[in-house]
Ligand SMILES: Nc1nc2c(ncn2[C@@H]2O[C@H](COP(=O)(O)OP(=O)(O)OP(=O)(O)O)[C@@H](O)[C@H]2O)c(=O)[nH]1
């Protein structure tokens with residue numbers, strides 16, 4: 338059985354809900370109160386009913402705090418466990434849970450309960466989940482519910498990401514200011530803390546390192562230098578990642594896969610054999626083979642086992658690393674003309690130090706107008722202007738084709754416990770209704786959208 342370190346287990350602990358989420362939840366429930374039957378629009382009433390039913394189903398959410406240490410007087414019954422989804426593989430998931438009998442962690446092979454699909458509640462790697470129908474002997478279970486998540490990145494799909502590592506290289510490929518800025522802006526826009534790391538330091542001399550350090554500091558970052566080749570700087574990186582769930586992102590060729598491999602290698606060496614042995618016992622069961630039938634999904638026409646294979650690799654010092662690099666191509670979808678300035682530490686700095694002096698205009702885009710306190714005497718100002726242009730073109734295009742820019746940049750979906758969650762939109766769905774005049778309508782459409790999307794995924798039925 339794979340050994341899960343106590344530190345990794347500590348990551349399973351519940352985090353309190355952020356106040357913004359609570360506010361959002363209140364907003365959603367008050368919006369739903371406005372949903373009254375309308376005899377002129379029966380199709381809407383049907384959808385209203387659908388939303389209401391779904392929300393009713395959502396209320397079967399367990400109250401999160403009581404499930405963990407916070408209330409030991411009310412422990413879970415032995416058929417239930419709370420854990421962390423560590424692998425999403427085709428239509429089953431591996432969940433790390435605390436073993437009630439032996440001390441330490443156990444990994445359960447789980448399917449996802451069908452009702453979660455019906456209410457559009459997705460389960461991602463990194464999610465904390467409630468597992469029911471636990472068979473401790475065969476280490477199987479069924480994911481019955483998902484807890485509120487702090488953050489989610491979609492490429493690769495990982496929930497509760499604590500840290501991004503934005504990786505560049507000192508040579509092969511050489512660091513290039515504008516490309517780096519695009520990645521940094523993308524990272525800033527996620528709101529997730531990140532570290533800027535320069536790999537392949539073995540390829541350049543001290544002078545080049547010093548000069549890049551000074552340059553990146555002038556951008557507002559404190560870079561870390563490392564080399565996967567010579568192993569220099571790796572322990573500092575491991576320290577940063579301790580007890581966190583990390584996703585590595587960066588341009589092609591900078592060494593993302595090499596870094597992931599080197600960081601996981603010690604863990605793999607010690608556990609590989611045990612892990613293979615354990616997997617064998619599951620491969621051998623009828624249940625496992627049942628999961629593999631129907632290689633191509635009838636509804637989507639896609640292979641069942643090609644979607645969303647992501648795992649979290651446990652790190653030796655505690656914490657997890659996503660096994661695939663993220664954001665190879667920064668889309669900047671979450672960035673608007675208005676929010677771009679906030680993704681540049683230089684501008685943030687100018688705006689704070691110049692308080693109470695403010696830009697002349699409330700909605701200043703800092704284009705060097707008279708009265709604007711953001712001057713053009715900093716290195717990345719041309720990059721800022723270039724990105725502003727790019728975003729402006731995208732927003733205008735969206736306005737022309739869709740009528741509203743918010744709509745095409747993000748989509749809102751019903752998440753855990755009735756909380757509306759924003760996510761960047763990946764593809765435009767032609768069949769979506771465009772009208773967004775009323776909150777009611779918008780909520781309904783979001784539900785429809787989720788239901789549409791379900792046809793692309795294969796979740797297991799409650800067939801244990
Ligand atoms: N000299 C040197 N080479 C390195 C270092 N890290 C990685 N490389 C090499 O750089 C090349 C690209 O490494 P990858 O790990 O494939 O880079 P990647 O970022 O995953 O690239 P993509 O898959 O294209 O996104 C490989 O030939 C590695 O051996 C390093 O620290 N020093």
Ligand SMILES: [Zn+2]
Pocket residue numbers: 696697701702703704708709710711
């Ligand atoms: Zn300004």
